[in-house]
Amino acid sequence: MELTLSSAQYGLVFNLFSLTVATMAAAGVFLLASRPQVAPKYRTALTVSAVVVFVAAYHYVMILQSWKGAFELAGGSYVMSGQPFNDAYRYADWLITVPLLLVELVAVLGLTRDKARPLFRNLTIAAFAMIALGYPGEIAESASTAWIFWALSMIPFLYILYTVVVKINAAIADQNAEIKSLLTSTRAILLISWWVYPIAYLLPYLGLSGAAGEVGLQIGYSIADITAKALFGVFIYRIARAKSEADGYDLATRAQPAPTTA
Amino acid sequence: MELTLSSAQYGLVFNLFSLTVATMAAAGVFLLASRPQVAPKYRTALTVSAVVVFVAAYHYVMILQSWKGAFELAGGSYVMSGQPFNDAYRYADWLITVPLLLVELVAVLGLTRDKARPLFRNLTIAAFAMIALGYPGEIAESASTAWIFWALSMIPFLYILYTVVVKINAAIADQNAEIKSLLTSTRAILLISWWVYPIAYLLPYLGLSGAAGEVGLQIGYSIADITAKALFGVFIYRIARAKSEADGYDLATRAQPAPTTA
Numbered sequence: 001m002e003l004t005l006s007s008a009q010y011g012l013v014f015n016l017f018s019l020t021v022a023t024m025a026a027a028g029v030f031l032l033a034s035r036p037q038v039a040p041k042y043r044t045a046l047t048v049s050a051v052v053v054f055v056a057a058y059h060y061v062m063i064l065q066s067w068k069g070a071f072e073l074a075g076g077s078y079v080m081s082g083q084p085f086n087d088a089y090r091y092a093d094w095l096i097t098v099p100l101l102l103v104e105l106v107a108v109l110g111l112t113r114d115k116a117r118p119l120f121r122n123l124t125i126a127a128f129a130m131i132a133l134g135y136p137g138e139i140a141e142s143a144s145t146a147w148i149f150w151a152l153s154m155i156p157f158l159y160i161l162y163t164v165v166v167k168i169n170a171a172i173a174d175q176n177a178e179i180k181s182l183l184t185s186t187r188a189i190l191l192i193s194w195w196v197y198p199i200a201y202l203l204p205y206l207g208l209s210g211a212a213g214e215v216g217l218q219i220g221y222s223i224a225d226i227t228a229k230a231l232f233g234v235f236i237y238r239i240a241r242a243k244s245e246a247d248g249y250d251l252a253t254r255a256q257p258a259p260t261t262a
Numbered sequence: 263m264e265l266t267l268s269s270a271q272y273g274l275v276f277n278l279f280s281l282t283v284a285t286m287a288a289a290g291v292f293l294l295a296s297r298p299q300v301a302p303k304y305r306t307a308l309t310v311s312a313v314v315v316f317v318a319a320y321h322y323v324m325i326l327q328s329w330k331g332a333f334e335l336a337g338g339s340y341v342m343s344g345q346p347f348n349d350a351y352r353y354a355d356w357l358i359t360v361p362l363l364l365v366e367l368v369a370v371l372g373l374t375r376d377k378a379r380p381l382f383r384n385l386t387i388a389a390f391a392m393i394a395l396g397y398p399g400e401i402a403e404s405a406s407t408a409w410i411f412w413a414l415s416m417i418p419f420l421y422i423l424y425t426v427v428v429k430i431n432a433a434i435a436d437q438n439a440e441i442k443s444l445l446t447s448t449r450a451i452l453l454i455s456w457w458v459y460p461i462a463y464l465l466p467y468l469g470l471s472g473a474a475g476e477v478g479l480q481i482g483y484s485i486a487d488i489t490a491k492a493l494f495g496v497f498i499y500r501i502a503r504a505k506s507e508a509d510g511y512d513l514a515t516r517a518q519p520a521p522t523t524a
Contacts, residue, residue: 032295040299040513047295051288058284082335088273092281096288 003080005211010071010078013218017064020222024057027230034237039249039256042240045107049233052097052104056229059093060222062086067218090221091135097229098127104232105164105186108239109171123163126156134201143205150201161194179242186235189227196224265342267473272333272340275480279326282484286319289492296499301511304502307369311495314359314366318491321355322484324348329480352483353397359491360389366498367426367448371433372505385425388418396463405467412463423456441504448497451489458486 005013031050035043063086070085071078102123106116130153137149168187172180200220204213249256267275293312297305325348332347333340364385368378392415399411430449434442462482466475511517 032291035295043299044296047292050295051292054291055284055288058287062280084269086273086277088277089280092277092284095281096284100288 003211003214005071005078005215007073007076007078009211009215013215014064014067016219016222017060017067020226021057021060021064023226023230024053024060027233028054028057031233031237036254037244037251038237038240039244039247041110042108042244045104045236045240048100048104048107049236052100053229053233055096055100056093056225059089060225062089087138088135091131091138093225094131095128098131099124101229101232102127102160102164104236106167108236108243109167110243111167119163119167123160126160126163129153130156130160138201146202146205150198154198157194157198161191164190176242176246179239179246182235182239182242186232186239189232189235193224193227193232196220196227200224265473265476267333267340267477269335269338269340271473271477275477276326276329278481278484279322279329282488283319283322283326285488285492286315286322289495290316290319293495293499299506299513300499300502301506301509303372304370304506307366307498307502310362310366310369311498314362315491315495317358317362318355318487321351322487324351349400350397353393353400355487356393357390360393361386363491363494364389364422364426366495368429370498370501370505371429373429381425381429385422388422388425391415392418392422400463408464408467412460416460419456419460423453426452438504438508441501441508444497444501444504448494448501451494451497455486455489455494458482458489462486 028050031046031053035046038046066083066086066089069083070081072081103120106120106123111119133149133153133156135149137146137153140146140149165187168183168190172183175183197220200217203216203220208216247256290312293308293315297308300308328345328348328351331345332343334343365382368382368385373381395411395415395418397411399408399415402408402411427449430445430452434445437445459482462479465478465482470478
């Protein structure tokens with residue numbers, strides 16, 4: 001792949017990567033520090049949310065370094081230096097964070113352990129399949145290979161999205177208005193941000209080739225990652241907080257009322 | 263040693279090292295943050311588990327840098343730059359982390375102090391012997407030297423593995439079903455991941471020489487480290503959590519019931 005980027009194109013991607021590092025790390029500190037604000041049973045959801053964004057922050061540091069190394073300034077434009085830009089960081093990141101994002105969600109929905117375990121096992125297998133099937137297409141030289149792996153990867157993708165939306169819908173039913181609204185927003189964040197990935201993946205094959213395709217892909221992935229990880233994490237916190245309040249968790253004494261014998 | 267790696271071989275090892283950094287650090291954040299989720303007497307096990315994975319994360323950053331420096335891109339392949347790839351980082355890591363991994367396990371099994379101390383002393387001496395005897399073979403130029411030190415190193419290796427499995431078996435006996443199942447899984451993680459080390463060590467002498475042998479060795483060590491440290495640490499947490507619950511530790515009030523006078 002030979003690309004020549006304008007200074008504006010190179011800088012836009014570079015600065016967006018840096019912004020993503022800062023956003024992910026910021027979300028991580030917030031989520032870790034906010035654990036005592038929620039009832040103990042929701043704290044693991046926050047811990048896992050923090051881990052997800054810290055892992056993403058690490059990967060964006062590496063992606064930023066790789067981007068810097070892959071290009072060099074030549075006569076006002078950025079040409080490829082010969083060092084490859086490493087796309088694999090994103091896939092390594094997703095291998096770790098996608099299963100953990102699903103843990104967050106399952107943990108905050110408060111499913112019983114015997115319901116949560118098989119659900120989580122199926123979702124994790126699907127997540128690995130989705131990522132493993134996407135990668136050969138990402139690094140493919142030919143459009144037909146890219147399309148085939150895209151289509152294969154979409155099968156577990158759609159399974160995950162469908163399953164998660166069904167579980168959120170079921171969880172919405174018996175909640176108060178505030179939690180209902182938060183779960184509805186979380187569902188929207190998930191549905192919108194997740195669809196960016198398969199679309200960004202296809203950009204280079206949808207007529208947006210060369211520099212514009214590459215820049216579009218990187219912008220799409222970065223904004224989707226911020227939404228699906230940092231913003232999603234903040235909503236996990238808000239749901240945990242609202243559920244803690246609904247359960248009668250007292251922030252001042254950090255105690256919950258004794259269960260009433262009905 | 264002269265090696266020429268394909269771009270895919272170099273990249274696979276590089277990306278696996280980076281994934282290992284992220285996984286170890288992620289496990290460290292999770293284990294540190296999860297300490298309040300377990301009863302006070304199991305918290306040291308979690309602290310030590312966190313230390314182990316943070317030390318491993320540091321060493322994988324150094325290993326990744328060393329890998330990067332040891333090769334250079336020449337005509338589409340990666341040839342050795344003249345800078346040696348530093349294997350000693352792994353041995354330095356094991357010197358610190360193997361005794362600590364044994365501390366984790368002994369701590370979570372909840373042995374009495376007078377039983378834990380001599381056990382831990384013997385295991386630590388064996389761990390140092392195992393690592394010190396392995397290193398001369400790792401850097402050996404001749405196959406016969408490598409095999410001799412492998413065989414010597416296997417004596418303390420087998421002593422450690424046998425002792426630890428006996429202790430886990432004894433601990434399984436009087437636990438509830440959940441803890442039994444977690445201890446069984448932990449034993450499996452230990453048995454499977456530990457055997458990767460002596461096998462990976464021998465790969466270059468088992469017909470898998472040159473680039474394929476080196477790549478196989480690095481993949482084997484990295485996956486074994488993730489399993490024996492990060493996954494093992496998560497199971498230490500799960501055991502600690504289940505034991506805390508079985509002991510009556512109340513997550514909400516962070517109190518344990520007063521011992522009943524039977």
